[in-house]
Amino acid sequence: MRMASISLAGIALFLALAGPASAQAPFSFDSAFGRLPKNVVPIDYTIAIVPDAMELTLTGQESVVLDFRQATDTIVFNSLNETLDQVQLDGQAVDSAVSDDQKQLTTVKLGKPAPVGRHTLTFSYKGRIEKEPQGLFAQPYVKPGGGKGLLLSTEFESTDARRMFPCWDEPAFRSTFRLTMTVPAEWAALSNMPVASRVVQGNLATVSFAATPKMPTYLLEFSAGDLAETSADDSGTRLGVWAVRGQEKDGATALANARQILADYNDYFGYPFPLPKLDSIAVPGGFSGAMENWGAITYNDQILLVTASSTIADRQQVFSDQAHEMAHQWNGDLVTMGWWDDIWLNESFASWMAAKETDLRNPSWNWWESEDATKETAMGADARDTSHAIQQHVTDEQEAQNAFDPQITYNKGEGVLRMLEAYLGPDVFRDGIRRFMKAHAYSNATTTDLWNALSAASGRDVGAIVSTWAAQPGFPLVSVTASCDPDGKRTIRLSQRRFLLSGTDSGAAHWNVPLQIRSGSNGAPQALLLTKDGQTTSAGRCDEALTVNAGAIGFYRALYDEATLRTTTQRFATLSRRDRIALLDDQWALVEVGAQDLPTYLALANAMGDRLEERAWTQITRALGTIEFDERGGSGHDAFADYARSILKPVADRLGWTSKPNDTPGIQSLRRTVLEDLGDWADLQTIAEARKRFSAFLADRSTISPDDQEAVLFVVGRNADATTFEQLHTVAKTAKNETELRRDYAALMRVRDPKLAAEAAHIALSNEIPQQAATLRLNLVMALVDEQPQLSWTTFSDNVDVLMAPFTSYAPLAIAQYLPAAFWNSVPPDQLEAWLKQHVPAEMSSSIARGMETVHFKLGEKTRLVQAGDRYIAALPQRGSLAGGAPSTGTRAHEKD
Numbered sequence: 001m002r003m004a005s006i007s008l009a010g011i012a013l014f015l016a017l018a019g020p021a022s023a024q025a026p027f028s029f030d031s032a033f034g035r036l037p038k039n040v041v042p043i044d045y046t047i048a049i050v051p052d053a054m055e056l057t058l059t060g061q062e063s064v065v066l067d068f069r070q071a072t073d074t075i076v077f078n079s080l081n082e083t084l085d086q087v088q089l090d091g092q093a094v095d096s097a098v099s100d101d102q103k104q105l106t107t108v109k110l111g112k113p114a115p116v117g118r119h120t121l122t123f124s125y126k127g128r129i130e131k132e133p134q135g136l137f138a139q140p141y142v143k144p145g146g147g148k149g150l151l152l153s154t155e156f157e158s159t160d161a162r163r164m165f166p167c168w169d170e171p172a173f174r175s176t177f178r179l180t181m182t183v184p185a186e187w188a189a190l191s192n193m194p195v196a197s198r199v200v201q202g203n204l205a206t207v208s209f210a211a212t213p214k215m216p217t218y219l220l221e222f223s224a225g226d227l228a229e230t231s232a233d234d235s236g237t238r239l240g241v242w243a244v245r246g247q248e249k250d251g252a253t254a255l256a257n258a259r260q261i262l263a264d265y266n267d268y269f270g271y272p273f274p275l276p277k278l279d280s281i282a283v284p285g286g287f288s289g290a291m292e293n294w295g296a297i298t299y300n301d302q303i304l305l306v307t308a309s310s311t312i313a314d315r316q317q318v319f320s321d322q323a324h325e326m327a328h329q330w331n332g333d334l335v336t337m338g339w340w341d342d343i344w345l346n347e348s349f350a351s352w353m354a355a356k357e358t359d360l361r362n363p364s365w366n367w368w369e370s371e372d373a374t375k376e377t378a379m380g381a382d383a384r385d386t387s388h389a390i391q392q393h394v395t396d397e398q399e400a401q402n403a404f405d406p407q408i409t410y411n412k413g414e415g416v417l418r419m420l421e422a423y424l425g426p427d428v429f430r431d432g433i434r435r436f437m438k439a440h441a442y443s444n445a446t447t448t449d450l451w452n453a454l455s456a457a458s459g460r461d462v463g464a465i466v467s468t469w470a471a472q473p474g475f476p477l478v479s480v481t482a483s484c485d486p487d488g489k490r491t492i493r494l495s496q497r498r499f500l501l502s503g504t505d506s507g508a509a510h511w512n513v514p515l516q517i518r519s520g521s522n523g524a525p526q527a528l529l530l531t532k533d534g535q536t537t538s539a540g541r542c543d544e545a546l547t548v549n550a551g552a553i554g555f556y557r558a559l560y561d562e563a564t565l566r567t568t569t570q571r572f573a574t575l576s577r578r579d580r581i582a583l584l585d586d587q588w589a590l591v592e593v594g595a596q597d598l599p600t601y602l603a604l605a606n607a608m609g610d611r612l613e614e615r616a617w618t619q620i621t622r623a624l625g626t627i628e629f630d631e632r633g634g635s636g637h638d639a640f641a642d643y644a645r646s647i648l649k650p651v652a653d654r655l656g657w658t659s660k661p662n663d664t665p666g667i668q669s670l671r672r673t674v675l676e677d678l679g680d681w682a683d684l685q686t687i688a689e690a691r692k693r694f695s696a697f698l699a700d701r702s703t704i705s706p707d708d709q710e711a712v713l714f715v716v717g718r719n720a721d722a723t724t725f726e727q728l729h730t731v732a733k734t735a736k737n738e739t740e741l742r743r744d745y746a747a748l749m750r751v752r753d754p755k756l757a758a759e760a761a762h763i764a765l766s767n768e769i770p771q772q773a774a775t776l777r778l779n780l781v782m783a784l785v786d787e788q789p790q791l792s793w794t795t796f797s798d799n800v801d802v803l804m805a806p807f808t809s810y811a812p813l814a815i816a817q818y819l820p821a822a823f824w825n826s827v828p829p830d831q832l833e834a835w836l837k838q839h840v841p842a843e844m845s846s847s848i849a850r851g852m853e854t855v856h857f858k859l860g861e862k863t864r865l866v867q868a869g870d871r872y873i874a875a876l877p878q879r880g881s882l883a884g885g886a887p888s889t890g891t892r893a894h895e896k897d
């Protein structure tokens with residue numbers, strides 16, 4: 001499964017489970033954790049379902065071939081909201097069948113124990129079609145040409161297959177599935193496997209799909225509706241991209257991507273894609289992410305289809321999300337984690353593989369550089385005292401929401417795998433993955449199985465290195481102290497402590513850290529495994545720059561002694577792009593926690609000049625933006641905003657306003673970032689130019705390309721008066737498609753004027769947002785927080801049920817862990833915590849603690865940064881307003897035309 005984004009603005013449906021970590025053995029079915037007894041095991045399901053999409057009900061007929069591994073008179077499996085009837089074993093009525101929706105279990109009692117061997121359980125049942133994306137759900141949508149449409153789709157991970165059919169709904173129970181669905185005859189129907197037969201009777205078609213390979217329940221898929229496809233045949237695999245009729249041509253980019261990715265993955269995994277076809281299905285609405293159902297991946301249509309309104313950033317997301325879901329077709333589907341405690345094995349791997357593939361096929365995208373932002377987010381989460389290990393034991397799937405954290409499960413795991421690949425070497429790492437696939441195909445695996453395969457390939461004890469990263473929370477701060485001999489040769493002494501937002505701790509946590517040490521600006525780095533404190537190594541010359549995280553690959557931070565940092569800062573312009581990024585990241589993080597002074601960071605920002613490097617600049621604009629935000633309402637605000645503008649102006653001048661044909665996507669995104677920040681920081685020239693371009697855009701929408709619209713609309717939106725706001729609103733209401741709609745409504749939410757912002761909040765909740773874009777409402781309300789912290793909070797808290805409904809079982813975790821980070825400045829912390837405790841189940845207290853740790857950190861950081869920012873500005877030589885900012889009023893001025 002793919003999260004659309006890690007920010008609150010991109011919460012995706014997800015579900016996983018957590019508890020304390022424990023030592024782990026290779027996978028075996030009998031020892032795999034689970035709640036269901038293993039004495040009766042499903043082999044093959046035959047399921048025939050007749051859904052009634054209008055009534056939101058379904059009737060089913062199910063027959064399960066079972067292997068009784070012991071004689072027993074009791075059969076236990078999962079069910080939810082289903083009523084079973086005519087329950088028989090081998091054609092004989094059973095004694096009783098009792099379903100308990102609280103426990104999500106059905107228990108069947110036989111008159112006498114059935115002997116060891118094969119038996120067939122049959123029953124009919126009635127169940128529900130859901131309105132939200134869990135189980136089989138009905139999705140209303142607006143047709144491309146207007147008019148109402150309705151389709152059916154499924155979303156089962158982690159534990160919602162049981163909502164569509166009673167089953168053994170745990171990942172270790174692999175079975176084959178033969179699915180038959182009866183749907184309106186004019187509908188297309190899709191599942192994991194190709195259609196085996198289709199019988200039309202009247203206005204209904206009964207569609208049977210070929211039997212699946214052995215797989216877990218959560219990977220079964222069914223979608224049906226007025227769908228059409230674009231397709232290709234590649235090396236024996238039929239690739240289809242499906243969308244609601246009229247949009248299938250927008251799947252052309254996704255189809256081309258899928259062909260590239262399939263070819264690369266067939267090679268990388270050393271195991272050809274094992275199913276006859278692989279469909280990608282664009283669901284209008286449903287959920288905001290994607291789901292890796294084997295052979296039938298479902299996507300929110302916004303992350304699969306590319307229209308004329310799409311930007312390059314949209315295309316990048318399409319490729320990257322496809323690369324993620326397709327990686328799961330091997331790691332996740334062909335080989336599945338034995339139990340949910342190893343969900344990270346699926347998700348970290350797919351995230352890492354997607355980044356590697358996206359980078360491979362799109363070298364101009366500098367993809368690993370942009371992934372650095374993801375790594376930084378993960379490190380921010382993992383620097384909390386309340387963080388948890390990647391690998392966690394899970395005792396009960398009903399605790400699903402507790403403590404699951406995509407920042408750790410997806411993003412830290414991705415970072416750790418990348419570091420490990422660099423340490424072992426890409427070819428050795430790939431050999432290990434190939435061994436892993438071959439050994440566990442059509443079966444399950446644990447994390448230990450992966451380490452064993454990598455150890456076999458590398459001849460090293462990989463488990464000993466990497467378990468310090470997977471089995472304990474946090475990451476190290478590596479301290480580097482240099483000494484120079486009389487010839488200027490440098491020796492560095494290395495030590496480590498856990499890096500924490502609350503200050504570096506002196507506890508017992510320890511990591512085996514694969515360092516990449518580069519002395520000087522170029523040249524290959526030297527690999528060193530830091531295993532003990534006080535370790536020393538030679539590192540070039542003392543007058544050269546130094547990094548111990550060359551290429552910004554490591555999931556750790558570095559703290560250099562003062563003289564070494566000064567030398568590296570002086571040589572900053574000569575470093576490689578990625579070494580610059582690593583230094584900016586670490587120095588800012590150290591300033592944020594109060595371990596280094598602000599000028600050490602700003603010296604690096606100043607040294608960037610007008611160099612066009614997108615990741616370095618997004619790092620800097622985020623840092624400056626944090627200080628500018630914290631300074632708001634204070635006496636030092638305008639002077640700091642003036643300073644921040646002066647840092648950005650040279651690069652803005654070089655970039656200009658309009659995309660150029662040879663711009664990389666990174667340059668385009670840098671242009672947007674810089675212009676939007678200058679607009680936010682009241683740069684009059686930027687605001688005036690945006691307004692001019694907006695006027696032309698109103699007269700002729702073709703005057704600004706999709707890639708350049710966001711910057712103009714966002715700057716205008718931020719500084720809008722009533723007339724401009726209404727013009728923007730009209731643009732939003734007349735959006736041609738959801739891609740435009742998302743961009744246009746987001747611009748409205750940025751408005752600074754409080755009265756207009758209240759109107760924007762009203763619009764976000766109104767019926768102007770179509771049902772298929774229901775997840776967008778939360779993004780819009782959250783977008784208000786930057787300028788209107790209180791309004792955003794009251795709008796959210798007054799409408800929490802409506803806003804969170806599309807996120808289903810992921811909602812409590814998102815509320816507990818992510819909302820506090822957004823609302824830290826909106827409401828006093830004790831009030832926020834009390835509200836969270838009222839709205840989140842009690843067993844999620846650890847998630848609330850994580851959220852609240854961020855709140856308290858942000859409040860402390862604000863005090864530190866305001867003081868440091870004011871001190872820094874006061875120490876600057878006297879100068880005039882460099883960038884023509886708004887008049888100084890002590891609060892942010894609202895400029896009018």
Ligand SMILES: [Zn+2]
Nearest residue numbers: 001002347350
């Ligand atoms: Zn995934």
